[in-house]
Amino acid sequence: MDFFTGLLAKIKRKVSGQESTESTKKVLDYERAVRVRNLRADNQFRDQPNLASPKDYVYNGLQEDNFIQKVKNIPRATTTPSPTRVPSKAPTRMPTRTPTPTVNPQDWEELKTFFANEADKRGYSKSALISQKAVESARGKSDFAVNRQNYGGIGARDSDPNQALSFKNPEEYMDYYDKMIQKNFPEAYKVRNDPIKYLTSLKKGGRIGVYATDPQYVEKITNTPEYRYYDK
Numbered sequence: 001m002d003f004f005t006g007l008l009a010k011i012k013r014k015v016s017g018q019e020s021t022e023s024t025k026k027v028l029d030y031e032r033a034v035r036v037r038n039l040r041a042d043n044q045f046r047d048q049p050n051l052a053s054p055k056d057y058v059y060n061g062l063q064e065d066n067f068i069q070k071v072k073n074i075p076r077a078t079t080t081p082s083p084t085r086v087p088s089k090a091p092t093r094m095p096t097r098t099p100t101p102t103v104n105p106q107d108w109e110e111l112k113t114f115f116a117n118e119a120d121k122r123g124y125s126k127s128a129l130i131s132q133k134a135v136e137s138a139r140g141k142s143d144f145a146v147n148r149q150n151y152g153g154i155g156a157r158d159s160d161p162n163q164a165l166s167f168k169n170p171e172e173y174m175d176y177y178d179k180m181i182q183k184n185f186p187e188a189y190k191v192r193n194d195p196i197k198y199l200t201s202l203k204k205g206g207r208i209g210v211y212a213t214d215p216q217y218v219e220k221i222t223n224t225p226e227y228r229y230y231d232k
Contacts, residue, residue: 103170105149108139111170112226118174128195131227135220149173154180158213184208195231196222 103114115133119126136152137145144150148166151173156164167173181189185206191197199218202211214220221227 105140105145105170108134108141111137111140111151114170115174116230122174122178122192124192125195125198125230127227127230128192128198128221130230131221131224132199134224134226152177185211195227 104110111133112130115130116126118124119129133151136142137150140146140151142153144153144156144164148164149169149172150164150167151170153161154165154173154176156162165176167176181192185202188198188201188206188211191201196218199221203217205211211217
């Protein structure tokens with residue numbers, strides 16, 4: 001049983017039907033004091049060094065009065081105000097990323113710039129890569145280049161040219177070309193920054209045979225104006 005509940009019952013028993021109006025008032029005051037105490041935080045007693053624990057008081061006249069008075073003198077417990085809630089900001093809408101425009105597949109000047117950048121990025125000789133694409137795609141005008149974005153006839157066979165692969169854009173073609181050279185012509189890939197060694201190694205062949213069947217393949221590549229321009 002709670003200490004205060006028991007104490008309150010004891011008081012009520014003592015004054016029931018036989019105590020004066022003053023005693024009854026005293027009980028009511030004590031009930032109020034108990035309610036006050038119960039409503040206040042327990043730590044108020046810890047903060048009052050001169051106030052003994054309520055359990056130290058026993059119902060016997062003056063001690064009870066002292067308890068009631070001390071409880072009444074306890075300052076009201078202060079409550080820490082809740083922090084003001086700052087409305088959350090609406091999520092910042094990130095600007096829509098505009099896709100990098102692809103190179104114009106019908107413009108050889110743009111294609112040359114594209115292949116030059118790809119050569120720098122992937123470690124190929126500019127003169128070898130650009131002049132190779134100039135010959136193999138008829139400077140972007142071949143059927144495969146125009147309709148399939150295939151600038152090297154990848155996939156085509158002499159017996160069935162229609163096996164040439166189709167690509168969405170020059171970027172996709174270049175990704176495939178680079179991976180194909182690494183996988184199927186690893187020796188040529190090792191010397192891709194040296195134009196003559198690279199083209200000669202492709203002509204010799206790799207894991208799936210030769211890269212080009214034309215016996216004059218290397219000479220045709222190196223005799224283009226693109227090769228002479230970039231081989232400086």
